[in-house]
Amino acid sequence: MLRRYRRYLWAALVAGALVVSSALPAHAHGERAQEAFLRMRTIGWVDVNFSRDTVKQGETFTITGTAKILDAWPTNLAKGNPNTGYIGVIAPGPVVILKERTINGVSAPSRIDIQKGRIYEFSLTIAGRRPGRWHVHPSFSVKGAGTLLGPGQFITVQENPAGFTNDVKLVSGGTVNLENYQLPFVWIWLIITFLIGMAWMIYWTVPKRTVTNLAVTSQIPLNTDGMAYGLITKKDHRNMNWFAIGTALLLVAGWVYQAAAFDTKMPLQVIQFAPPQPAIAEEPVFAKAGLGQASYDKATKTMTMDIDITNTGTTPMELKQFNSAYLKFVAGGTAGPGAVTASPQATVEPGATTKLTLAMQDPVWESELLVPIGESQLLVTGIMVFETSDGKRNLTEVEANLKPRFQ
Amino acid sequence: MATDAKTLELRQLLNKQYKYIDRKWDAVFWITAAFVVGAAADITKQLFAGDWDFWTDWKDRQWWPIITPFAIIIIGSALQYIQWLAWRFPTGMTYTAVCMFVCTLIGRWIQWGAFVYYPMNFVWPATMVAAAIFADWVLLKTKSFVLTSIIGSMVFAFTWWVSNYIPLAPYLQPAEWMDRVVTVADIQGIEYVRSQTPEYLRIIEHGSLRTFLGETQYVSLVFGATVAVAGYWVGQFIGRALAIWPIGRFMKKW
Numbered sequence: 046m047l048r049r050y051r052r053y054l055w056a057a058l059v060a061g062a063l064v065v066s067s068a069l070p071a072h073a074h075g076e077r078a079q080e081a082f083l084r085m086r087t088i089g090w091v092d093v094n095f096s097r098d099t100v101k102q103g104e105t106f107t108i109t110g111t112a113k114i115l116d117a118w119p120t121n122l123a124k125g126n127p128n129t130g131y132i133g134v135i136a137p138g139p140v141v142i143l144k145e146r147t148i149n150g151v152s153a154p155s156r157i158d159i160q161k162g163r164i165y166e167f168s169l170t171i172a173g174r175r176p177g178r179w180h181v182h183p184s185f186s187v188k189g190a191g192t193l194l195g196p197g198q199f200i201t202v203q204e205n206p207a208g209f210t211n212d213v214k215l216v217s218g219g220t221v222n223l224e225n226y227q228l229p230f231v232w233i234w235l236i237i238t239f240l241i242g243m244a245w246m247i248y249w250t251v252p253k254r255t256v257t258n259l260a261v262t263s264q265i266p267l268n269t270d271g272m273a274y275g276l277i278t279k280k281d282h283r284n285m286n287w288f289a290i291g292t293a294l295l296l297v298a299g300w301v302y303q304a305a306a307f308d309t310k311m312p313l314q315v316i317q318f319a320p321p322q323p324a325i326a327e328e329p330v331f332a333k334a335g336l337g338q339a340s341y342d343k344a345t346k347t348m349t350m351d352i353d354i355t356n357t358g359t360t361p362m363e364l365k366q367f368n369s370a371y372l373k374f375v376a377g378g379t380a381g382p383g384a385v386t387a388s389p390q391a392t393v394e395p396g397a398t399t400k401l402t403l404a405m406q407d408p409v410w411e412s413e414l415l416v417p418i419g420e421s422q423l424l425v426t427g428i429m430v431f432e433t434s435d436g437k438r439n440l441t442e443v444e445a446n447l448k449p450r451f452q
Numbered sequence: 453m454a455t456d457a458k459t460l461e462l463r464q465l466l467n468k469q470y471k472y473i474d475r476k477w478d479a480v481f482w483i484t485a486a487f488v489v490g491a492a493a494d495i496t497k498q499l500f501a502g503d504w505d506f507w508t509d510w511k512d513r514q515w516w517p518i519i520t521p522f523a524i525i526i527i528g529s530a531l532q533y534i535q536w537l538a539w540r541f542p543t544g545m546t547y548t549a550v551c552m553f554v555c556t557l558i559g560r561w562i563q564w565g566a567f568v569y570y571p572m573n574f575v576w577p578a579t580m581v582a583a584a585i586f587a588d589w590v591l592l593k594t595k596s597f598v599l600t601s602i603i604g605s606m607v608f609a610f611t612w613w614v615s616n617y618i619p620l621a622p623y624l625q626p627a628e629w630m631d632r633v634v635t636v637a638d639i640q641g642i643e644y645v646r647s648q649t650p651e652y653l654r655i656i657e658h659g660s661l662r663t664f665l666g667e668t669q670y671v672s673l674v675f676g677a678t679v680a681v682a683g684y685w686v687g688q689f690i691g692r693a694l695a696i697w698p699i700g701r702f703m704k705k706w
Contacts (some may be wrong), residue, residue: 131650138568184649242581
């Protein structure tokens with residue numbers, strides 16, 4: 046009998062060990078769990094760049110890029126009208142810390158006012174904190190929609206022999222290290238109050254019996270302290286008065302100390318403002334796109350889009366990139382992963398309307414679950430980046446109906 | 453006299469030595485219940501006031517003094533009723549406070565410190581011990597749950613705020629950061645990445661209450677004390693209807 050159970054136990058242990066040992070480390074942040082339309086129709090990410098991939102603790106790197114809140118923003122998110130946003134960093138906890146954030150050229154410590162169709166050029170200055178190899182993304186959180194991820198990258202944080210500090214300058218003068226600032230004071234305070242509580246509990250539970258009191262308390266009214274029977278004595282009352290007085294004195298002492306030691310205080314701050322428009326938003330619009338048609342060839346893993354493009358400007362414009370969700374396809378190279386080929390040509394003459402066929406042969410469409418077959422919105426959405434010879438740039442949003450092949 | 457005889461009988465009963473029930477059972481009760489009570493109190497706090505307790509940059513003048521006392525007085529009130537009724541100990545609130553403190557501390561230290569690396573000066577747990585001592589003291593003095601619910605709850609809410617404002621004070625100092633002047637707590641909240649908690653989710657400082665001469669803090673304290681009275685009776689309901697009453701169905705007399 047025992048032998049039989051032992052066999053089951055071993056089997057369970059081996060099965061558990063197999064499950065645990067076969068689990069791969071999680072490096073991403075669930076971006077593929079978001080539906081394709083959520084990633085493609087909400088925020089368009091363009092030219093996201095990480096300045097470094099390896100830093101020491103305390104050293105900084107920057108993530109720069111452009112995020113556009115697409116006009117195709119779904120009506121079922123934030124009631125179709127995103128108005129409050131937060132551009133931040135996604136990482137496995139505070140393994141990195143955010144030291145500076147600018148949006149459209151101005152410092153933006155916190156949340157911002159946002160509008161559909163607007164462009165936000167961001168720069169995030171980030172310092173390494175915990176040694177390790179961490180997957181880091183820029184993110185755009187939108188109230189009512191959640192957090193939308195930009196392109197991620199692994200960052201290696203190396204140990205700094207000099208240690209790590211996170212210094213902040215107080216208005217009252219001096220610099221403090223946020224890693225442990227006033228932590229001893231907090232601990233001392235919490236432990237003192239805890240000890241008073243423990244003393245109170247020990248007073249009542251150690252010299253006095255507990256469980257057997259029920260025999261008496263069950264026979265007396267609730268609104269009595271049972272002094273006549275010895276449950277609570279005058280001495281108990283007197284001692285508890287001293288406990289209360291002592292606790293009150295401790296609070297007074299603590300209050301006086303904090304008022305003297307930290308005499309300048311202010312309420313928590315809520316910062317929200319509308320960043321100015323970036324320069325790219327002030328450029329004249331010269332590229333216009335109609336509603337396109339898209340198809341996906343599973344055999345060659347190629348996404349193809351046919352789009353009518355009009356150049357309303359006075360100089361030729363050329364397709365430079367196509368971006369969808371956090372994917373980037375660069376024009377002008379050979380077909381393959383990360384490239385978009387435009388036919389009949391990537392250049393559109395001024396005043397002309399051309400039906401461009403974009404082809405992107407890349408397994409990433411499937412591996413990132415961005416082919417929305419099986420979802421409720423068969424659309425491919427993205428941003429085409431056009432440039433003129435004189436350096437003007439347009440981020441042109443394009444949307445194409447995806448025609449799936451059900452073979 | 454009959455009364456004296458009854459008193460004498462109860463005095464003897466109080467000091468009666470039992471063959472099978474001894475102090476070991478007291479220790480078993482207090483120690484095993486500590487985990488249940490601490491976890492129940494911590495979970496209740498997290499359900500109602502999680503973020504306000506987790507982060508220094510949520511501990512504001514308006515919501516923190518209203519939400520948290522309501523959340524943490526509930527289980528303390530239930531234990532106060534149970535321990536007073538059963539053993540005549542004015543210890544329910546303090547017992548809850550010390551048990552919850554240990555549970556919360558372990559949680560913060562392991563989950564928030566060791567596992568995800570938040571500095572403890574950003575995620576330290578609030579203490580309710582001082583407030584609990586006053587609430588138990590009020591019960592001892594008044595011997596009335598009605599009076600304790602009114603006086604004790606209000607004292608509890610006010611004392612809780614005082615005892616937690618003291619350790620919070622260093623983090624309310626102004627600092628220069630990103631071209632602004634903000635509190636140290638604000639900087640902690642932005643710099644230490646909270647991936648799925650964008651800053652706009654903070655429920656703090658939603659109004660200025662200028663009609664009360666701008667004394668937001670004190671209006672919130674009064675309102676928080678009032679709400680704590682309601683929380684106290686939620687706890688009484690739990691203690692009376694969900695704990696004691698079902699047990700009483702199986703006891704000879706309660």
